[in-house]
Amino acid sequence: xxxxxxxxxxxxxxxxxxxxxxxxxxxxxxxxxxxxxxxxxxxxxxxxxxxxxxxxxxxxxxxxxxxxxxxxxxxxxxxxxxxxxxxxxxxxxxxxxxxxxxxxxxxxxxxxxxxxxxxxxxxxxxxxxxxxxxxxxxxxxxxxxxxxxxxxxxxxxxxxxxxxxxxxxxxxxxxxxxxxxxxxxxxxxxxxxxxxxxxxxxxxxxxxxxxxxxxxxxxxxxxxxxxxxxxxxxxxxxxxxxxxxxxxxxxxxxxxxxxxxxxxxxxxxxxxxxxxxxxxxxxxxxxxxxxxxxxxxxxxxxxxxxxxxxxxxxxxxxxxxxxxxxxxx
Numbered sequence: 001x002x003x004x005x006x007x008x009x010x011x012x013x014x015x016x017x018x019x020x021x022x023x024x025x026x027x028x029x030x031x032x033x034x035x036x037x038x039x040x041x042x043x044x045x046x047x048x049x050x051x052x053x054x055x056x057x058x059x060x061x062x063x064x065x066x067x068x069x070x071x072x073x074x075x076x077x078x079x080x081x082x083x084x085x086x087x088x089x090x091x092x093x094x095x096x097x098x099x100x101x102x103x104x105x106x107x108x109x110x111x112x113x114x115x116x117x118x119x120x121x122x123x124x125x126x127x128x129x130x131x132x133x134x135x136x137x138x139x140x141x142x143x144x145x146x147x148x149x150x151x152x153x154x155x156x157x158x159x160x161x162x163x164x165x166x167x168x169x170x171x172x173x174x175x176x177x178x179x180x181x182x183x184x185x186x187x188x189x190x191x192x193x194x195x196x197x198x199x200x201x202x203x204x205x206x207x208x209x210x211x212x213x214x215x216x217x218x219x220x221x222x223x224x225x226x227x228x229x230x231x232x233x234x235x236x237x238x239x240x241x242x243x244x245x246x247x248x249x250x251x252x253x254x255x256x257x258x259x260x261x262x263x264x265x266x267x268x269x270x271x272x273x274x275x276x277x278x279x280x281x282x283x284x285x286x287x288x289x290x291x292x293x294x295x296x297x298x299x300x301x302x303x304x305x306x307x308x309x310x311x312x313x314x315x316x317x318x319x320x321x322x323x324x325x326x327x328x329x
Contacts, residue, residue, distance in 0.1 A: 026307070027303055027306050027307045028306070029299070029302055029303050029306050030075075030325065031074070031075040031076050031077065031318065031321055031322035031325050032075065032076075032077040033077055033306065033310075033311065033312055033313060034076055034077055034078075034302075034312075034313055034314075034315055034317075034318035034321060034322070035076075035077060035078045035079065035080050035119065035272070035312055035313065035314040035315070035318065036067075036068075036071045036076050036078070036079045036080065036315075036316070036318035036319060037056075037079075037080045037082060037314060037315075037316060038059065038064050038067055038068060038079050038080065038081050038082070038105075039056070039057070039058045039059065039064075039082050039084065039210050040058075040059060040060075040061060040064040040081050040082065040083050040084065040101040040102055040104075040105045041058045041059065041060060041084040041101060042060075042084065042085070042086040042101055043060060043086075044060050044062070045060060047059045047060075047063055050206070050209060050210045051209075052205065052206035052209045052210075052277070052281055053206045053207075053209070053210055053277055053280065053281060053284075053316065054281070054284045054288070055284065055316070055320075056210065056280075056316050058084065058210065061101055061104045061105050061108060062108070064081065064101075064105045064108075064109075065105055065108035065109050065112060067079075068081075068105070068109040068113070068116060068118070069109060069112050069113045069116065070319070071318065071319055071322075072113050072115075072116040072117075073113075074319060074322045074323065074326070075322045075325065075326070076318045076319060076322050077117060077312070077318075078116075078117035078118065078119055078163075078164070078312075079109070079116070079117070079118055079119065080119040080120070080121060080166060080314060081102045081105050081106065081118065081119070081120050081121065082102075082121045082126065082210075083095075083100055083101045083102035083120075083121070083126060083127075084101065084126055084212060085100075085126055085127045086100075088127060088128060088129040089128070089129055090128060090129055090130060090135070090136065091128070091135060091149075092124035092127035092128040092135070092149060093127070094127050095124050095127040095149060095152075095153045096149060096152040096153040096155075096156045097156070098156055098159070098160075100156070102120050102121075102157060102160075103156055103157060103159075103160040104160075106118050106120060106157060106160035106161050106162050107160045107161055109161075110160075110161035117163050117164070118161065118162050118163050118164070119162065119163065119164035119165070119166050119193055120154075120157040120162045120164070120165055120166060121166050121168055122150055122153050122154050122157070122165050122166060122167040122168065122169070122178065123150075123167065123168040123169040124146065124149065124150070124153075124169060125169075125213040125215075126212065126213045130215065130217055131213055131214055131215040131217075132215055132218070132220065133146075133168070133169035133170060133171070133220065133223065134146035134169055134171055134223070135149070139217070139218075140222075141171075141222065141223055143171045143172050143173075143223075144173075146169065146171050146174075147171060147173060147174060147177035148177065148181075150167060150169060150171065150174050150177060150178060151177045151178050151180065151181030151182075152181065154167070154178045154181060154182060154190075154192075155181050155182060155185045155187065158182055158185070158187040158190040159185075159187070162190065163190070163191065164190070164191045164192070164193045164246075164247070165178060165182070165190060165191075165192055165193070166192075166193040166194070166195060166249075167192065167194055167195060168195035168198060168251075169223075170195065170198050170220075170223045170224050170225075171223065173243065174194075175192055175194050175239075175240045175243035175244055175245045176243035176244065178192060179192060179243060179244035191246040191247065192244060192245050192246050192247070193245075193246065193247040193249060193272060194240040194245035194247065194248050194249060195249050195251055195274075196233075196236050196237040196239075196240040196241075196245060196248040196249060196250070197225060197233035197234075197236050197237055197248070197249070197250045197251065197256070197259055197263070198224050198225065198249075198251045199224060199225045199226075199227050199233075199251065199252065199255075199256060200219070200220055200221045200224035200225060200226060200227065201224075201227060201251075201252050201255070201276070201278075202278070203252045203255065203276045203277070203278030203279060204252075204276060204277060204278060205277065205278055205281075206277035206278060206280070206281045207276065207277035207278075210277065227255075230258060230259050230262060233250070233256075233259045233263070234259070234262060234263060234266060237250075237263055237266075237267060238266075238267070241267060241269055245269070246269065246270070247269060247270045247271070247272050247311075247312065248263065248267065248269055248270075248271055248272070249271070249272040249273065249274060249314070250263060250271070250272075250273045250274070250310075251273070251274035251276060251314075252273075252274060252275070252276040252278070252279060253273035253274055253275045253276070253279065253305045253310070253313065254275065254279055254301060254304065254305065256273075257304060257305070257308040260273055260305070260308040260309050260310060261308045261309050263309065264308065264309025264310075265309075270311040270312065271309055271310050271311055271312075272310060272311065272312040272313065272314060273305050273308075273310040273312075273313055273314070274313075274314040274315075275301065275302065275305065275313060275314065275315040275316070275317070277316070279301070280315070280316040280317065283297055283298060283301070283317075295320075295324050298317050298320070298321060298324075299321075299324075302315065302317070302321065
């Protein structure tokens with residue numbers, strides 16, 4: 001027999017049948033670990049298709065609430081609302097509006113399904129006319145001037161009923177500012193899901209189409225993490241946890257599984273990862289050509305993210321995965 005392994009060792013024994021493979025699987029994945037992103041726009045009318053994100057739409061508040069409730073009914077763990085502004089200006093004035101699309105969608109979802117877990121994105125990029133995640137001063141993002149507005153935005157969402165607020169602006173000390181604002185305004189139980197390790201990635205293109213949030217000038221490399229760096233990301237995660245983050249997120253997911261695995265080995269807090277728009281769009285495009293088995297490749301890619309250490313995964317595939325899961329039951 002080749003090699004030094006004793007003849008009694010046969011690793012194939014536990015791979016022979018689906019049941020054996022299932023009961024001995026190291027990594028478990030269910031719809032409960034998934035978070036569905038939902039784009040909420042002002043106004044009424046039918047959902048608006050997003051060509052670069054097949055199957056994803058910009059929805060009115062009422063439609064967004066219906067989708068959120070349907071996702072919860074279907075077994076998806078949580079939803080994450082992203083807002084679009086009615087009017088943009090340099091200060092992102094609408095970001096903290098009590099009557100904005102996100103706050104209204106949160107209230108509607110919690111009214112219709114009080115036990116649904118609702119998260120909200122906290123960032124200025126969809127609300128500023130320049131498209132940056134913070135306020136601009138002399139052509140540069142003013143980190144410290146941005147923090148109070150992010151805190152007000154988070155408080156608005158908490159007041160509407162959000163379970164989690166998810167700051168994604170990558171401003172230094174944004175978690176501390178938001179935690180302080182939430183506690184001061186009487187929301188000590190609102191959790192923070194921090195986009196702690198958010199990279200300056202080329203995988204965000206379809207999202208920027210969906211949220212109309214591409215920078216009008218410059219780019220975001222000055223405040224998002226350089227894709228060449230991993231230690232930098234671990235420092236960001238450590239700082240966010242120190243400032244009060246309850247969950248830390250790595251974004252994007254698949255290109256940064258090494259960062260996710262290193263974070264899992266170092267930190268004990270729950271970790272999330274975002275299977276971003278570019279990852280989703282590539283799978284959709286290949287599936288549309290018949291080049292890949294869509295359910296199989298989605299299960300494999302989401303499983304890889306879980307295996308690397310994510311407790312939660314933000315993915316546009318959340319509802320489809322839940323449907324496939326129900327079909328297999």
